Amino acid sequence: MEELKKLKLIANCSDESLEWLLAQPCRRQQYAAGKLILRAGDPCRSLMVLVEGEAEAKMMGEEGREVLVDKLKAPMLLAPAFLFAAENSVPVEVTAVTDCAMWHINREAFFRLMQTEPSVLKGFLEVLSNKGRFLSGKMRSFAVKGLRNRVVEYLEAHGAITTVAAAAQELGVTRPSLSRVLSEMLDEGLVVKDEKGYRKV
Amino acid sequence: MEELKKLKLIANCSDESLEWLLAQPCRRQQYAAGKLILRAGDPCRSLMVLVEGEAEAKMMGEEGREVLVDKLKAPMLLAPAFLFAAENSVPVEVTAVTDCAMWHINREAFFRLMQTEPSVLKGFLEVLSNKGRFLSGKMRSFAVKGLRNRVVEYLEAHGAITTVAAAAQELGVTRPSLSRVLSEMLDEGLVVKDEKGYRKV
DNA sequence: GGTAGAGCGTAACAAATGTTACAACAACGA
DNA sequence: TCGTTGTTGTAACATTTGTTACGCTCTACC
Numbered sequence: 001m002e003e004l005k006k007l008k009l010i011a012n013c014s015d016e017s018l019e020w021l022l023a024q025p026c027r028r029q030q031y032a033a034g035k036l037i038l039r040a041g042d043p044c045r046s047l048m049v050l051v052e053g054e055a056e057a058k059m060m061g062e063e064g065r066e067v068l069v070d071k072l073k074a075p076m077l078l079a080p081a082f083l084f085a086a087e088n089s090v091p092v093e094v095t096a097v098t099d100c101a102m103w104h105i106n107r108e109a110f111f112r113l114m115q116t117e118p119s120v121l122k123g124f125l126e127v128l129s130n131k132g133r134f135l136s137g138k139m140r141s142f143a144v145k146g147l148r149n150r151v152v153e154y155l156e157a158h159g160a161i162t163t164v165a166a167a168a169q170e171l172g173v174t175r176p177s178l179s180r181v182l183s184e185m186l187d188e189g190l191v192v193k194d195e196k197g198y199r200k201v
Numbered sequence: 202m203e204e205l206k207k208l209k210l211i212a213n214c215s216d217e218s219l220e221w222l223l224a225q226p227c228r229r230q231q232y233a234a235g236k237l238i239l240r241a242g243d244p245c246r247s248l249m250v251l252v253e254g255e256a257e258a259k260m261m262g263e264e265g266r267e268v269l270v271d272k273l274k275a276p277m278l279l280a281p282a283f284l285f286a287a288e289n290s291v292p293v294e295v296t297a298v299t300d301c302a303m304w305h306i307n308r309e310a311f312f313r314l315m316q317t318e319p320s321v322l323k324g325f326l327e328v329l330s331n332k333g334r335f336l337s338g339k340m341r342s343f344a345v346k347g348l349r350n351r352v353v354e355y356l357e358a359h360g361a362i363t364t365v366a367a368a369a370q371e372l373g374v375t376r377p378s379l380s381r382v383l384s385e386m387l388d389e390g391l392v393v394k395d396e397k398g399y400r401k402v
Numbered sequence: 403g404g405t406a407g408a409g410c411g412t413a414a415c416a417a418a419t420g421t422t423a424c425a426a427c428a429a430c431g432a
Numbered sequence: 433t434c435g436t437t438g439t440t441g442t443a444a445c446a447t448t449t450g451t452t453a454c455g456c457t458c459t460a461c462c
Contacts, residue, residue, distance in 0.1 A: 061345030081333030084326040091337045125285040128329045132282030135336035136292045142343035143373045144262030172344050177449050179411060378419055
């Protein structure tokens with residue numbers, strides 16, 4: 001399908017290689033909005049390509065706690081970092097925000113594609129590396145803690161906090177806690193507030 | 202050098218390929234115990250292979266806070282997840298615990314090696330994937346929080362806490378805090394203590 | 403006009419963790 | 433033996449965040 005070519009990873013792939021890839025065992029699957037795409041703990045045996053729609057990856061904690069880890073938007077790979085891991089179960093729960101369509105591509109076929117197409121190899125390595133960097137950043141945010149620091153990071157990355165509740169979920173805190181900290185930072189002049197929400201400086 | 206063959210990643214590599222690789226620009230470097238190997242923010246332009254000694258990767262926080270992220274022990278790759286990233290600076294500080302020796306291997310040469318040697322490609326993908334899983338786990342520990350849960354995880358991974366101070370640093374909390382929690386868990390029968398330290402069950 | 407719901411701010415209290423300080427204990431060398 | 437050093441337990445207090453609850457302001461809709 002030409003649908004896959006929207007993915008930067010295989011945009012530079014030759015048509016023959018792509019045709020060969022799709023001749024290997026693979027399938028396309030639909031998910032309705034709100035449906036679970038991946039449960040935490042599910043094995044990850046094929047390359048998953050989100051070609052349509054938006055989804056969310058959440059990490060679930062023991063006591064109902066949950067943290068929004070990543071927002072997925074087509075075209076994008078799903079859980080690429082776990083495809084070739086020794087323990088290849090996904091640690092997050094992925095749910096469809098809008099209606100979604102996803103391709104499952106045979107892992108061994110994709111592995112062979114990487115060997116024949118340097119651009120795919122380079123692209124996949126870059127995706128994996130960026131994922132690693134992303135996760136390091138997230139971990140640093142949580143480990144080095146201090147909600148205020150995380151708020152600053154969030155504002156630098158997102159530009160503004162438009163809905164406090166959503167930001168609170170992403171930051172892994174409760175809404176009243178974030179609301180309180182934002183009020184304090186507003187008093188101290190660390191953030192400003194206009195009709196669009198909270199902003200930096 | 203035969204030294205590199207200790208690394209599982211290239212153990213199955215043919216001798217010609219390996220000779221070719223070492224003919225490309227690369228160098229071996231020594232680090233004395235206690236010395237800084239990588240500063241946080243340093244760019245990562247070559248594949249780094251720790252072939253001798255032990256090192257530690259720490260994440261530094263704003264207010265002097267620091268978390269021990271990973272213990273590196275030869276033979277092992279250093280910061281493999283950042284070699285092919287768009288923003289390829291390392292987010293951690295790496296210091297030599299014992300005297301260390303490290304190879305720097307040209308990135309493009311290694312990229313070519315992966316294309317000619319499937320075992321190297323597979324191995325590197327696995328290393329990267331495992332790193333991703335490791336980071337996800339770490340992040341989950343911190344995000345989903347509750348020090349007690351992290352202590353249980355730690356005991357499951359390490360077997361025992363022999364020195365409270367070291368464990369506290371790895372868990373990202375202060376020593377008195379960990380000491381207090383351990384005491385409480387001891388009272389509740391969640392852990393036991395013998396002359397070797399704290400244990401599970 | 404009225405009503406319901408969503409999103410937000412805020413207050414009072416609880417729980418978790420940090421901070422600082424001190425004492426006990428073991429290991430070790432002078 | 434004595435003092436030193438490192439490790440640990442513990443206490444008192446401060447700070448941060450969670451919990452729960454309430455009121456306010458919008459907007460959509462009847």
